[in-house]
Amino acid sequence: MASPQLSAPIQRSLAISTQSLTKRFDRRPVVSDVHLDIASGDVYGLIGPNGAGKTTLIRMLALIEEPTIGEIHFNGQRYDRHNTAEIKRYLGYLPDDFPLYDDLNVWDYLDYFARLYRLREPRRSRRLYEVLELVQLTHKHKAPISTLSRGMKQRLGLARTVLHEPMILLLDEPVSGLDPIARMQFREIIKTLQSAGMTILISSHVLSDLAELCTSIGMMELGYLVESASLQDLYARLSxxxxxxxxxxxxxxxxxxxxxxxxxxxxxxxxxxxxxxxxxxxxxxxxxxxxxxxxxxxxxxxxxxxxxxxxxxxxxxxxxxxx
Structure with missing residues (x-):
């Protein structure tokens, strides 16, 4: 009888991969030679001091900043200027200072962006109800945005970000300024999105939140990605x-x-x-x-x-x- 064959460990595909990613402003390097791999389904935490280059890196991954040199691949597809619109369908990006329209109510705000994403009825209304339930704002769907708390506004911004069902979510300091209860609510939403198969990159200075959420961690210093490893490996080596x-x-x-x-x-x-x-x-x-x-x-x-x-x-x- 032939001996049983041991199956090789399953290798997950990469949702994001960069090679030599560099950004300079007036010849001053802000992000330098970043080689980053994020597996599909991971929650990747990006940490580092202010001025380390985290926001610029995220903006390049969100296709808002053009790299000076280097390559970005999303789900194995290389980004270039000719496929920007196609790749942006994969991406959801929530910056730390995304403006809300205080003169609109919650429903009209999301409906406006749903139309920009070319969602048609009846799918558009169905999707609005889905994201409102996800971020626990269904009861506020007719409330003016100006009346929402900071935590509610941040959850509304997240709802706008996932309206088009992106595969990759990029979050830049999403819990900045939130109280502990609002941060807890935001964490639970992120866990729900991960369980649905979304790949998430999140930068934050609240390291206790990242420790609870993330599967992997990257640390930036002076524009360089000086550490990138699974959270389990970091604890084993350094804790x-x-x-x-x-x-x-x-x-x-x-x-x-x-x-x-x-x-x-x-x-x-x-x-x-x-x-x-x-x-x-x-x-x-x-x-x-x-x-x-x-x-x-x-x-x-x-x-x-x-x-x-x-x-x-x-x-x-x-x-x-x-x-």
């Missing part, structure tokens, strides 16, 4: 595990026992009863550590394992680039 321990006994006794473990890299007092340690082991190693502390008679009241968050990773990457 140090930490353990928070609390005791009813002496911190000196706890510290002494901790030093017996080869995986303890540092010990930092947090309070009179609590320590934070940097830990290099895996889950089995942390379980062994807990067992040894209990066997040593340490009266633990807390043993909590965490990992450094995306903000800490971002700071580490920035420090590496600076050095």
């Amino acid at each position: 140090q595990q930490q353990i928070l321990l609390s005791t009813l006994g002496s911190l000196d006794d706890l510290t002494r026992e901790l030093k017996h473990s080869p995986f303890i890299q540092s010990v930092e007092p947090v309070s009179e009863t609590q320590l934070k340690v940097a830990f290099s082991g895996n889950q089995e190693d942390s379980a062994d550590l807990l067992r040894s502390l209990i066997q040593a008679g340490i009266p633990l009241t807390e043993f909590h394992c965490t990992q450094e968050d995306l903000e800490t990773i971002f700071l580490k990457l920035g420090h590496q680039q600076a050095s």
Whole structure:
């Protein structure tokens, strides 16, 4: 009997791919030699300090800025000036300062853009109801835009962006200035769009949101894409595990026992009863550590394992680039 054949891992197609993408203004480089690959169905987070080139990169991907040099491919199709209209059907772009027409109501605003997208009845009305339900604004469909909250206006902008059912969504600082509840509502909408198969690139300074949403992360610095990897890979390479321990006994006794473990890299007092340690082991190693502390008679009241968050990773990457 022939041995069973192992199937090769499925390679997802690339929704976006760039080669040597560069943009200069008056010979000053703003985006330099960017090689970017985003797989279909990914949510890709773009991070970096102000002035790093994120918005210019997104505007090139949205076909608003013409690259100085370099190539952009969407779903395997190379962009050039002759197929702009065709490729724009794939794309939805929400800039951070997209203007709304305050003298229109919500329905008329979306209907205006639906007509620009050449949506005909009855599909046009059906699509308006769909996007209003998606962004939770059905109850506001007759409300003047001037009466909407900032969060509602941002969700309305997103509704306009997905009216034509794009395959790729480009979002530039979409949660800027939103309160925590509005950010949570926006995150849930993004998750719904991803579950429907949309590929999403999102830039934001709210790294906790990106950590919850994204499958991959890219970091820009001075116009260069200095890091691009899956979120899982970034955590594995750069996120140090930490353990928070609390005791009813002496911190000196706890510290002494901790030093017996080869995986303890540092010990930092947090309070009179609590320590934070940097830990290099895996889950089995942390379980062994807990067992040894209990066997040593340490009266633990807390043993909590965490990992450094995306903000800490971002700071580490920035420090590496600076050095």
